[in-house]
Amino acid sequence: MSITIGMILGFFAVALAFILPGVGSAIGTALVGSAGSGVVTEDPDKFGQVLLLQVLPGTQGIYGALTGFLLMMKMGVFAGDVIQLTTTEGWLAIAAATPIALVGLISAVIQGKVAAAGLGVIAKRPEELGKPLVFAAMVETYAVLAFLATLLLVLFGIDFGGVA
Amino acid sequence: MAIAKMKKVSLIAPVSCADGIIEVLQDIGVVEIERTRVEPEKYSFRNLPQAIEDFGDKQSELSEILTELQFCIDFFNKFEWIQKNIVEQFAGGKVYISGSTFDDLGTKVEEGREIYKKCREIDDGLSKRSNEKSRLLDNYNQLINWEWLDIPISELTGTGRISVDLYRFPSRFYKAIIAELNESCPRVHFVSPLSSEKNYIPVVAICLNEDREELRRLLAARNIQPEVLPEISGTPAEAVQKIQDRLSVIDRETEGLTDQAKGLLKERLKIYSVYDRLSLALDRKTLAAECLATQTAFQLDGWVREDTVADLDKAVRSKYDLIHMETRDPFEDEDPPVSLENPPLATPFEAVTEVYGMPKPGTIDPSFASLPFFFIFFGIALGDAGYGVILSIACLILLKRIKMRGTAKKLFIMMAICGAACVLVGALTGSWFGDLFGIAPIWFSPLEDPLLMLGVSFALGLIQIYAGLGIKLYYNAKQGNIKEAVFDQGLWFPFLTGFLLLLGGPSLGSPAIGEVGKWMAIIGGAGLVLTQGRAHKNIFRRLGSGILSLYDLTAYVSDILSYSRLLALGLASSVIALVINDMAKRFLEIGFIGWVPMLFILVVGHVFNLAINVVGSYVHSSRLQYVEFYGKFFEGGGRRFRPFAKKTKYIEIVEEGEA
DSSP, X not given: OOOOXXXXXXXXXXXXXXXXXXXXXXXXXXXXXXXXHHHHHHOGGGHHHHHHHHHGGGHHHXXXXXXXXXXXXXXXXXXXXXXXXXXHHHHHHHHHHHHHHXXXXXXXXXXXXXXXXXXXXXXXXXXXXXXXXXXXXXXXXXXXXXXXXXXXXXXXXXXXXXXX | OEEOXXXXXXXXXEGGGHHHHHHXXXXXXXEEEEXXXXXXXXXXXXXXXXXSTTHHHHHHHHHHHHXXXXXXXXXXXXXXXXXXXXHHHHHOOOEEEEHHHHHHHHTOHHHHHHHHHHHHHHHHHHHHHHHHHHHHHHHHHHHGGGTTOOSOGGGXXXXXXXXXXXXXXXXXXXXXXXXHHHHHOTXXXXXXXXXXXXXXXXXXXXEEHHHHHHHHHHHHHTTOOOBOOOOOSSOHHHHHHHHHHHHHHHHHHHHHHHHHHHHHGGGHHHHHHHHXXXXXXXXXXXXXXXXXXXXXXXXXXXXXXXGGXXXXXXXXXXXXXXXXXXEEOOOTTOOOOBOEEOOTTTGGGHHHHHHHOEEOTTSOOOHHHHHHHHHHHHHHHHOOHHHHXXXXXXXXXXXXXXXXXXXXXXXXXXXXXXXXXXXXXXXXXXXXTTBTSOOOOSSOOTTTOHHHHHHHHHHHHHHHHHHHHHHHHHHHHHTTOHHHIIIIIITHHHHHHHHHHHHHTGGGTOHHHXXXXXXXHHHHHHHHHHHTTTTOSSHXXXXXXHHHXXXXXXXXXXXXXXXXXXXXXXXXXXXXHHXXXXXXXXXXXXXXXXXXXXXXXXXXXXXXXXXXXXXXXXHHHHHIIIIIIIHHHOOEEEOBOOOBOOOOSSEEEEOTTTO
């Protein structure tokens, strides 16, 4: 099997989809988790509520991973026979992964900050949990939209001739 | 369907009945008490506690006992922490006992105080011993260095002319220090153990009194200070032995005390009961402070839902007949609390509104209107029939196992209902744990035709936006604001519809539709331009504001686009499910043994996917209500109705037999 530049670019697209939103989500959830430990120290029974806020910035990483899996399917990685992409096709894959890669990275970090700020609500007025959740979800809107763009691009814009 | 009608209730009764009546109110739990409004200079009112003798004492006594009991509860938690599971953390886990058990245990105040004394005694004993232990350990660590010294500690003080000092030299510099000192203070004699494995070598320095200053100065320059041994009789070795003996005694005693404390743990339920019973009593006393009283009578004002007035009347009058109770509608300037009132199926969906905040009194409760939208949005966002079944069953089990109240209870019932929406959507789109069973969709699969799903999402969004506008229109019309209803909401219907038809007409393959849309948009738009500036007198400013109002179109369009999240969330959960199934099924290639890892991956993977996506579906379905729907008509700022009721911290009173 000979390796083409297109394949390298295609793999790079998969890597981007996994790495950038994954890093963003890791930072975002870490922000909430480390601040949340303070809340849980005061009242261990608030663990569940803190966890709920912590998972929110985690979704970008999942969107990224999902994009990565879809690209791998398109490239025939699971079929055990990687399609020899042309350079143009490789760039196409990178372009399609870009929305969720970039928006996922940045929105996850920022969403983590919003969610961490929401921990104050949980500490002082746990009955108002819904409100910080919605604040954090506002940020996620843009990650959802970017993911939608990537998803449609990957599902319909890309056909390398593999089984998807 | 709406905000419950509130009545203001006033109750006047003899002060002698005050305690009893307040207890009845607490039992029935339908009245929110409000401080009575009077002009003080007009009447010589006092508050109820002042009217009842020794009332204040009781209140402070109650607080004191509650503090004691709280100490016991914290003390017990140190020995046996009761772990609340993750659902109890949201719903509040309490101990379930029957009313008779609660009354039986809860009245044992004196026993509770006895238990407190024991707890306190044990706690004091434990902390005394732990302090002594750490002090002894310090001494031990110091003395262990001097164990080789065969002289009683009390004799290490020197004589009239000779002084004795104890030092510890760093082993590395030991020789250097000795050499230096031998040179500068040749009359000092050093004694140290024959061998020392440690980082420091203990040294006894014996010298004439007049050399002592010089020696200390030289060593201080090297940051070495003389040590003072604790005053214990006997040689250091004997002292070490004594400390060891004492430490083992302390350990034994600590163990004994801990056992005693664990023996008290069985009293936990009693302490909980007494605590909650007394805190209920304290609530009543605190409430009484809100009431006004004369020498003989007191007055209590509050809010009550119209549909519970009869219950209240019955409950109070069945016990006391010498009372005057009247109810009336709220005055214009009064701000009644808000309680939502809906048919049984819609009641759980009040949770959506309650999380957002209560509507202003006299406005619209959106819970009922949200119901179909939240239901179907949640279904699309989670989008899997298998997940729906699991979600419903899990919620129902939890509701059965854990007593919940208020918003938490509504939320779990709502989730159980929304599980049905997932089954519906999952069946339509052929998603049962992804493609695990290969069941064909009744309608279509969003994975194969996502554009259709996107269209469905937008269409549902459009319906909700129209519904929101419609509600506002209806509300304005009902309030008699016909102009607002027609101009501010009514005109948007043709304008928005026309605009969308104009946009979508060509792709629907019918230019005629586009043509109709064009004219609808023009008529609606013209109407908006002409009416939206009506607040201004100047004709140019009028038209200017009118034209600017068309800019709101972007807000409506972005509202509609926001519903595309439904497609994205639905695809996310179904694609993850596909990936899980795909990974799991690959293990079948390795033969029969592959079933084990396959099942493992399926269970763990789907549970993970479900958990993550339930949160996402809930949050995003809520957001679509709050921003895109409520934004059209909701007026917030209501104060939640919080009736005076039995609020317990540890005990949940349940029917006999359920405990």
